[in-house]
Amino acid sequence: MKSLKSYRRITVKIGSALLVDRAAGLKRDWLTSLADDIAVLADAGAEVLVVSSGAIALGRTILG
Template identity: 55%
Template sequence: MASLTQANRLVVKIGSALLVDRETGNLRSEWLHGLAADVAWLRAEGTQVVLVSSGSIALGRGALGL
């Protein structure tokens, strides 16, 4: 099995607990900006990054006022 340092492609699953503040229901924008910076760095190094999120359901609830 290859190590992460040698991987050509990374799949990162991001759950609701990472995307949404539990107390406010708001998007954790600062954390998301940090993730974007990390992904940009990996892309610049030649690594393909696939983001998979289950957090869209939690964000949708907030947008719909549920």
């Protein structure tokens, strides 16, 4: 398998279950870790696109 750093363009899809915890809301620690990983890829020259289907779930948590 090729290393992710060898790709020029990477798309990361984040689903609701990864983005939101029903009890606690936004999974900030997980997102911070993901951001760190994306920064490493970007520093290696990759273009990283993040797509989320979790926006609706997050909105539900915020709006109650």
